[in-house]
Amino acid sequence: MREKEIFKMNGFLGAGVVLLLGLAAVYLFRQFVLYENPATIIGFVVLALIIVVLLSGFTIIQPNQAKVFTLFGSYLGVIKKEGFWFSVPLSLRKNVSLRVLNFNSDKLKVNDLEGNPIEIAAVVVYKVVDSAKAVFDVEDYRGFVHTQSETGVRHIASQYPYDNFNNDYEISLRQHSDEVGDELTKDLQKRLHVAGVEIIEARIMHLAYSSEIASSMLQRQQAKAVLAARKVIVDGAVLMVKSAIEQLSIEGVVDLDDEKKAQMVNNLMVALVSDKGNQPIVNTGSIY
The missing domain is CATH 1.20.5 (Single alpha-helices involved in coiled-coils or other helix-helix interfaces)
Structure with missing residues (x-):
């Protein structure tokens, strides 16, 4: 599923069209009241139904927000530009935030490269760049980001020693936090690409030996x-x-x-x- 633009027009222009149809419907109803012509009441009912359907096509997009449109189970597209718009009537819309988000992972107890039990936690900064993937390719993209981030932190922590006591390794978790953070960012980006998420930054915020050692x-x-x-x-x-x-x-x-x-x-x-x-x-x- 890829993000694509849906048909849209300026909402105020659409409101003008609906207003003209409303005036036409009022005119037909008045003609029916004056002359009791069955054709006018049929025209009035048809115009009233059309107006009701068209009113469902108006939507407002806030800054840094996207709306994903579906119609009878079919994906139509996305509107990302803020403003007042008229689009496909009777469609379902789901809001997706495009703002930068961050969360702190729980303190995880893992074994480092040398098998020492350590406690580690990270802060992850991310944003949605493909709203269609975020809505359709995963069940809940925020929950998916949290789960995969913890998995990535566990994986990275097991690839390096806590400390480089004997200079046997080039990188350690304690002494090379920037390098470890860059590797964590790359690892999370691979895991979260399917959800349409871009990892802006991932850094270790807590690192300590487990209490028993x-x-x-x-x-x-x-x-x-x-x-x-x-x-x-x-x-x-x-x-x-x-x-x-x-x-x-x-x-x-x-x-x-x-x-x-x-x-x-x-x-x-x-x-x-x-x-x-x-x-x-x-x-x-x-x-x-």
Whole structure:
């Protein structure tokens, strides 16, 4: 089923035609009252029926609204332009909103790529672009969007890990929300094309580990942060020790052999890397 335009004419022009027919019907009725001519009353009845039928052809289209027309079970077409219109009489019309809509999905409990249970929810922004598909190809396009969106969120969540702890994956749910949102938008567009819906944006609005593993995963994240911080400290300490030894050698402050250099490196590294305060020990030499 594809969207197509139906016959329509300006409603005010149609109202003028109906008004002329009404005046003609009044004239025939008056002639029947004055002269009691059976032909005039028949003409009056025919015109009255025609007027009643024509009145059912008027419709008003609001901005960002479409009306889908059917006649005796046959699809006729759609009017999307706002205004006052006259179209096919006796037809049934169904309103379809063309405004931008959005909804927040429920918090879903799914397993990520590594099998960890997580909670995830998304916000989906969409609009109807083909009102005929929205009316005829699915039972309820809004309910269809909600159901398929939850299915898409579950599918995308299972394709990526929650976090990229070991750099084994290029994309993770927590660190690459924009990339994941783009993939979710593409996935939903494929699912909802049949309903005549365009996905404008889909983004993850809630992401967390499930309650049963949240504590252990938090410890894992903290341990990773500590390791990253210690690496920075060690790298800085190595540069400082190297610079100190080179500076002492260049300026000739002290002549250090390999054993003393190793001892100095050890002492400096302990002092710089340790996260606790250190008590310096001053070597005053032997008293004998």
